Every structure is written in structure tokens, then in C-alpha cells.
Amino acid sequence: MATVVTPNKAVIVNPLKQSQTLGAVLAFLGLKGMIPLLHGSQGCTAFAKVILVRHFREAIPLSTTAMTEVTTILGGEDNVEQAILTLVEKVEPEIIGLCTTGLTETRGDDMDGILKDFRKSHPELKELPIILVSSPDFKGALQDGYAAAVESTLKELPVAGETRPSQITILVSSAFTPGDIQQIKEIVSAFGLIPVVVPDLSASLDGHLDESYSPITGGGTTLTQLRKIGSSAFTLALGESMRGGAEILEEAFAIPYEVFTELTGLEAVDNFLQALVDISGNPVPEKYRRQRRQLQDAMLDTHFFFGRKRVALALEPDLLWSTACFFQSMGAEIHSAVTTTRSPLLEKISTEQVIVGDFEDFEKSAVGSDLLVSNSHAANIAKNLEIPLYRQGLPIYDRLGVGQYTKVGYFGTMQILFEIGNLFLKEEEAKSNYLNG
CATH class of the missing domain: 3.40.50.1980 (Nitrogenase molybdenum iron protein domain)
Known part of the structure; x- marks a missing residue:
């Protein structure tokens, strides 16, 4: 058993952690037709965008409410409303992921109230999903923001339906790359199961060329798939941080789940494949x-x-x-x-x-x-x-x-x-x- 130590330092030197906001954006990028909207200053958005562009070497769809000193003092309600309307007009997103930042969290903007007022003022947009996630960068880290975005998505979008025996939901944590997710999907599909991966970065940030540029994510988990998660027969949570999301689905739809904290190594993969055998009733394919x-x-x-x-x-x-x-x-x-x-x-x-x-x-x-x-x-x-x-x-x-x-x-x-x-x-x-x- 390890002792967990937090050094009592006056200042962080050469930070290791990335912000919750960045983690929330990364999770949202795995949903198709999505554009993350950061409620904060332009600098907050530019910082996240630069990191993701340098890492993936891809165009990253990201927008901001562009808060200034004046709007921060007076309140950001108008900025949020105008930003959403502009996105609807210019890029026609299927989903908007609204992330708070340290600036607006410190001020204490009532985000639930702002969204409620927006819905009242614009009933024509009642079908547009707007997923709100609290992701202040003054606490937590990338993994926390990523998990919070996944949990907010699972609270907002899935609906109840008749159970589909071959459909399983796979919640993947920030520890997995697009290449990892693609491999996981192939393994699960080989057992005759239909995986719904949340979020599916393998379809959006895997480095493929599209015929034309899109200002929103061109791939990822679709809105239709997200709605049908309530019909899944089982949930596989990959990474301890995904346990909260699996518990949300169990409570809302009585979907059983299992958490796998690692998928690297002989024993870890053996356990994962045995779970797929138990769920599907099919033997391990000869390929594996x-x-x-x-x-x-x-x-x-x-x-x-x-x-x-x-x-x-x-x-x-x-x-x-x-x-x-x-x-x-x-x-x-x-x-x-x-x-x-x-x-x-x-x-x-x-x-x-x-x-x-x-x-x-x-x-x-x-x-x-x-x-x-x-x-x-x-x-x-x-x-x-x-x-x-x-x-x-x-x-x-x-x-x-x-x-x-x-x-x-x-x-x-x-x-x-x-x-x-x-x-x-x-x-x-x-x-x-x-x-x-």
C-alpha cells in the first residue's frame, strides 16, 4: 500500500497537471457533430486549443463566449446566449458542450439558471442538446474534467428503451488513445457484440482526411447512439474514473456494469476477454x-x-x-x-x-x-x-x-x-x- 503525499509548497514549479477544462473538451471531442463552448476568456480557449492541436496535429473545433473584464463584472448571460446563437447560425452543431472555466466559476455564474432562461427565450432550439459541465481549472485535473463531461452527457442524453441483448456501452477514460479505442472496438465486435463507445475519439481524432473541412466534429459517438444507451445490456467502464458514469446508468436504467482499471498486460487482457465471453456467450476468437x-x-x-x-x-x-x-x-x-x-x-x-x-x-x-x-x-x-x-x-x-x-x-x-x-x-x-x- 502506497502513502499518498501532497507536498506543502507555496507554488507549483513546472506543472504536471492539465486543467479540468481541457479534459472536458477532450471528452466532448469524441461526440459526433459536437462543438465545445468554453464560458470564459479567449485566452482560456486558445490555451486548450494549442495543446490539443500540438498533440493530435488535427484541426480542433472549439469556441468561446469571449468574456472581457466588463462582462465578467456585469455577468456572462448575454455572452452565453450570443455564443450559442452564433454557433447555431454559423456551424449548425448537433450537440453543444458548454464548459465553465476558472474565470466564470470564480465569479459564480448561475449556469443552470442561464441555460434555463436561454431555453425559455429560444423555444425553437428546444431539440438542440446543450450539455453543461462544471470544469474549473483551479481544482482537479484533466482526468476529473473528462469524467465530469462523460457523466454530464450520460445524465442528459440517454433515454429508456427495450433492452438490446447484443448492445453494450463502453465508457473509456482519458487514459486511452484513439488507437486504443479502435482496438477495443474491434475486440468487442469480434464477440458479436455491438459497442457504443463514449466518448469515441477513434472516429474523430484518429487522423483521417475528410473530403471537406467541418467546423464541428466529423466523427464520434452519434446523438442517436447516445439516446439508445438506455437500451444497452451491459456497461464496461474502462478506467476507475469511469465508475461514476457506469453508476449513473445503473441507477437510471438498471444496467449492470464492470470496471476494468487496465487493459495492458496478459492478465488484464485475459480478464477483459473473459468478461466478453460471459456477456456474449461466444468463445474467444482464434485471432486473439x-x-x-x-x-x-x-x-x-x-x-x-x-x-x-x-x-x-x-x-x-x-x-x-x-x-x-x-x-x-x-x-x-x-x-x-x-x-x-x-x-x-x-x-x-x-x-x-x-x-x-x-x-x-x-x-x-x-x-x-x-x-x-x-x-x-x-x-x-x-x-x-x-x-x-x-x-x-x-x-x-x-x-x-x-x-x-x-x-x-x-x-x-x-x-x-x-x-x-x-x-x-x-x-x-x-x-x-x-x-x-
Whole structure:
């Protein structure tokens, strides 16, 4: 059991955490026909947009209520109304995701009241879903905002209906890439099940070219699919932060659920596939039986390089947990663990302590590690400490194809086994050449 520590510092040095607002926007980008609308200043929106554009290297649909000093003091009701009307006129969204920011949360805008007044004033837009999520950036982190957006969506859109035995809802946390989600959909579909993924970033941020530019998301979970979630036979919550969403569906529609905190590693994938066998009544397809045997061979080939290695992690809680479990399953030790926000998983990580802190805490605690695992902001730390960095999380702006990174399933586990194994191998060769030189 780890001790969770929050350093008592006067100031954050080199922040690790990303804002709740950014997390909410990321979740909304997985819904088709969506445009996220940030209720705050233009700077808040520009900051989120830059991070997402640099990470995915895609056009990111994002809008703002453009609050100024005057409107912040007098109230943002008119800005919200005008922003929604402008979006309806200019881009014709199917859904609007209205996210609060630190500016408007600090002022204390009555967002529920503002939306209620808007609905009264514009009955012609009563069919337009507007999903409100509270996502202040002065507390919580990306994972919290992402989960809040998913929960708000599940409270707002699904409707009750006759149960469809083959339809299951899959709630995916911020720990999963578009490539991961695509792999998960393929696995679930192979069992004869129909997955409704929320949010489905694999259809919106997977890096594909459309015939024409769209100012709203061109792919993702459709409004029709979101409405039909109440008819699903089961919910698979992938990531501890998705437990709240699964509980919402259970309470509203009596849909049973199961939470999978990781999908990387032999045992984790075995458990996931067994759940799909139980739900569908179908056996594991031969394709995945063969992939399992390939993974076993890959583990034999690479375990020499993982054994007793000391790994330092700086990631969001869900991703921290799954990554730590993977390394420990290969015989590595978690030398240091730093994260952004509280989670029930943190105390369960097999290490001495988990720090809820920043990159300064990470750099100090990572001394003596064999490998760093974090986003691109840790590159300078890796250089200073002369320790290799394996990039995970968001943002990753100094590598290509991060939207297609896959670390789930037998295939994804093999991929990262070889990628990280090659990093260890390269380090050993470098030390050998130095000693022999």
C-alpha cells in the first residue's frame, strides 16, 4: 500500500497537471457533430486549443463566449446566449458542450439558471442538446474534467428503451488513445457484440482526411447512439474514473456494469476477454488466442531487460495505475510515482509513496531510475538526469502519430513491450560501449 503525499509548497514549479477544462473538451471531442463552448476568456480557449492541436496535429473545433473584464463584472448571460446563437447560425452543431472555466466559476455564474432562461427565450432550439459541465481549472485535473463531461452527457442524453441483448456501452477514460479505442472496438465486435463507445475519439481524432473541412466534429459517438444507451445490456467502464458514469446508468436504467482499471498486460487482457465471453456467450476468437501466444513469446523475449529495472512515472491517475501494473507484471520496480489528482487507485500502487505534485517533485524523486514515463514536458528532465524517456499521456508534441499509439489488448501490450524493451536494450549497449571504449 502506497502513502499518498501532497507536498506543502507555496507554488507549483513546472506543472504536471492539465486543467479540468481541457479534459472536458477532450471528452466532448469524441461526440459526433459536437462543438465545445468554453464560458470564459479567449485566452482560456486558445490555451486548450494549442495543446490539443500540438498533440493530435488535427484541426480542433472549439469556441468561446469571449468574456472581457466588463462582462465578467456585469455577468456572462448575454455572452452565453450570443455564443450559442452564433454557433447555431454559423456551424449548425448537433450537440453543444458548454464548459465553465476558472474565470466564470470564480465569479459564480448561475449556469443552470442561464441555460434555463436561454431555453425559455429560444423555444425553437428546444431539440438542440446543450450539455453543461462544471470544469474549473483551479481544482482537479484533466482526468476529473473528462469524467465530469462523460457523466454530464450520460445524465442528459440517454433515454429508456427495450433492452438490446447484443448492445453494450463502453465508457473509456482519458487514459486511452484513439488507437486504443479502435482496438477495443474491434475486440468487442469480434464477440458479436455491438459497442457504443463514449466518448469515441477513434472516429474523430484518429487522423483521417475528410473530403471537406467541418467546423464541428466529423466523427464520434452519434446523438442517436447516445439516446439508445438506455437500451444497452451491459456497461464496461474502462478506467476507475469511469465508475461514476457506469453508476449513473445503473441507477437510471438498471444496467449492470464492470470496471476494468487496465487493459495492458496478459492478465488484464485475459480478464477483459473473459468478461466478453460471459456477456456474449461466444468463445474467444482464434485471432486473439494466437495473439495471446505471440504475447507470451514476446514476454519471454523481453523480460530479461525489464527485470529489476527502476521506473519513474508522472501521469494522470488512471494511466499511472495501468502503466504501473504493466511494469510490475514484467518484474520492474516503481521507483517513483507522481500524479495530478486524487484517485482511489493511488494507495493500491505497489510503491512506497505516490506524490500528488509537479515536475519538480518528479525530477527530485526520479533520481536513480532506469526509465522515465511521462508526457513531452518531461523531456528536459530526462536530459538533465540522463535517463531515457518513454512518452505517455498528454501532451506529446515531439513525436508523430500519437493518436494511433496502441497499448491495449494482446497486440498493444506487445507493441509497448518491444518499444520499451528496445529503450532498455539501447541503454545497455551504450553502457557496454562506454565501458569497452
